[in-house]
Amino acid sequence: MAKERSRDALLSLLAKEGNQVCADCGAPDPDWASYTLGVFICLSCSGIHRNIPHLSKVKSVRLDEWDGAQVEFMASTGNTAMRAKYESEIPPFYYKPTFSDCLLLREQWIRAKYERKEFIYIEKQEPYSAGYREGFLWKRGRDNGQFLTRKFVLSEREGALKYYNKNDAKDPKAIMKIEHLNATFQPGKIGNPHGLQITYLKDNSTRNIFIYHEDGKEMVDWFNAIRAARFHYLQVAFPGASNADLVPKLSRNYLKEGYMEKTGPKVGRAVFSVCAKSNKRKASRSVGSPWTIGGSCISKIPWMPLPGGKSSSGARKTATRCWKDSLRPPKGTTGRTASPSSPRTGSSFSPARRRPNSRSGSRPSRK
Template identity: 90%
Template sequence: MASNGNNVAKAKYESKMPPFYYKPTFLDCQLLREQWIRAKYERKEFIHSEKQEPYSAGYREGFLWKRGRDNGQFLSRKFVLSEREGALKYFNKNDAKEPKAIMKIEHLNATFQPAKIGNPHGLQITYLKDNSTRNIFVYHEDGKEIVDWFNAIRAARFHYLQVAFPGASDVDLVPKLSRNYLKEGYMEKTGPKQTEGFKKRWFTMDDRRLMYFKDPLVR
């Protein structure tokens, strides 16, 4: 950088960066910023395309720690992301033939939530089921692994949107791959009759949707 300048270095180390790969800002969590630096300079993933296979192949299978719905414990679960099937699935047992949940790539969103989940590698995955928003909370001990999962989801959505909107440019599609919530936090609310007492609820502003949950980690 001292001899050639920042623009020359950027042109080299980002020469083959795929459009779907998330480029963090100073507002993002430490994990995303660290893995971006390691991917760019240490592993040189955006110089050598073959090093992008873990998140660009269109298929990914592995184990993530998933938070249970009832007891809140994190248990190891098998996850499979398939562009061909258009879905992310997870299985409660390693040898299970049927998945516990099928999350369509069309409606999938992933956002890092380390503070909410209580883990520096915590990832929240949101999807639609029966026209209702559902959440699952996962992490992986290895920071690279969970960031690879995050970018694999973005890659799958990018390729889905390319087919759904063939005339759209990469610049148009990239903002639709994943999104952070505009605002989250507790507010007090009454029931629909406005005669009940106020109760503390977790509110989320997601794009144009305002939703509330009993607590931040409700599915």
């Protein structure tokens, strides 16, 4: 009878606002609880709490037995009250993982909250908020795929992340500007639970490096140090923007990644050059309609470089492809389709003839 009363009391506590999602990752319908910290958590996070038994002891809300004192403690605490205590000083740039993130991020988030109390004491945030970080990480080689130790230096003042092939090297092997830097954990892709993928731009092409560290805390500190540097850069670049506007721009995860067939960049540039030069005087556009050139449709498609490969030299621009009165591109183009508003008549693309130029050849003789 007492067991049923305890279970009913816990279930009523779960129905309260704040307790309906996991206190650590936000997963819905948590079925577990830490009766020493006073929070309701999901099954996945309960496994992480078991690894810090000196701080957190967990029980199942529905399967385990609870005594009256434990139920009373849970009633006096709860997720909302404990978040206010353990998350009172979270920096705006710090990444708060969700239930869909990798195990490393969620584990270090829980340890930072309860074990190290980083969000209660601001001085414990120095490893990733100081604006400068230096250390050695394992970096995967471009040719052989072998991981070797490399020296990395992140300088907020210089606005760049650098790495060196040798410890005593004066010049860095690569300079990655914070302006274009992105970091995301990819343990499955890299083959290491602490694997981090860093993406940057070099000569208008997307480059990637893959790194990891044996210490999970070290790797997460690097990740948040990059976010901190980008956050301070964006604050200077956009002084009127709020934190809510800047935080989504710090780093991004890839929703979809894979390989697609792609034609060479020369063909695409040639098609655009012919259309732009021969029809530029006929270009017209009405409000709310697609660009048209003499009855032809111009489909503007932004280049989205794949994380795993290089993009074209126009990666930061808008690629323009057009063909006359057809939804199917001609052979030799990029394979992208035109705007749905273009008519489906089936006529083929025919580039206009280039007028003779005095620089490239002689003018036709006048009769």
